[in-house]
Amino acid sequence: MTTATKTRIWQDNALVIDPRHLGITASGRELEKLFVNFCNQNTQSIWQFELSPDGEIIAMPPVHYPSDDQEGETFGRLLFWTDDNGGQARNSNSSFLMPNGGVLVPDASWTSQEKWDAHPHVPGDANPFCPDFVVEIRSTSDNLAPLQAKMRLYLENGALLGWLIDPANRQVYVYRAGQNEPERLDNPVTLSGEDVLTGFVFEVARWIFDRN
Structure with missing residues (x-):
């Protein structure tokens, strides 16, 4: 695995994932469609997902009190x-x-x-x-x-x-x-x-x- 496809952790504990790490090689609007499908397939996950404009998937841990x-x-x-x-x-x-x-x-x-x-x-x-x-x-x-x-x-x-x-x-x-x-x-x-x-x-x- 190259450095570009490794998962890295932000300082605020969010995981930043290169989509290629998940087998997603598309870009642009096609990437966004595949990302939405990925989210729909992981609705039971405790993580919340966003897609950055640079095409990285950001997995954020659940929030707790307060x-x-x-x-x-x-x-x-x-x-x-x-x-x-x-x-x-x-x-x-x-x-x-x-x-x-x-x-x-x-x-x-x-x-x-x-x-x-x-x-x-x-x-x-x-x-x-x-x-x-x-x-x-x-x-x-x-x-x-x-x-x-x-x-x-x-x-x-x-x-x-x-x-x-x-x-x-x-x-x-x-x-x-x-x-x-x-x-x-x-x-x-x-x-x-x-x-x-x-x-x-x-x-x-x-x-x-x-x-x-």
Whole structure:
């Protein structure tokens, strides 16, 4: 086996696998189709899979307390808002096929109904677009840099607003379409959905930072 086909481990404990290691030699959209088939064949796995724009399969270990609780709280509050305001909220069980390549899985996301209805949805396939709003929550085992790179990928593929929440440091990085750099909020009490999710206020201190 050559070095290029070896599995390597990211510092945040995610496995990065060259698809050739799994017998997958395709590239581009064909690789993405085969990747989705691979995920559908491994639905009982405890690992969660993403496909990077470079064609590497990223296998992420399951989240544990408090990360699982933080993800659930975030999605729940987003879902409550969606019930009253429309659109489609999704948790980390939903994958999205990025227009520029790759398949990503946000911890929580929201898509306008207009965008949702404009794309075909095939059971078992990744959603063929990038959500309008995405949330990533840094766990205790995550490095910040890979998550920041992931947030930039969302913006490059059409996201309008994104939150990268870092509970350990009580910080939030707010990513906005059209801005080169995120805004870092130190110890914020609330976060605003701004003009993407009008009226959505997330009490990040209460529901994430101070949650026991």
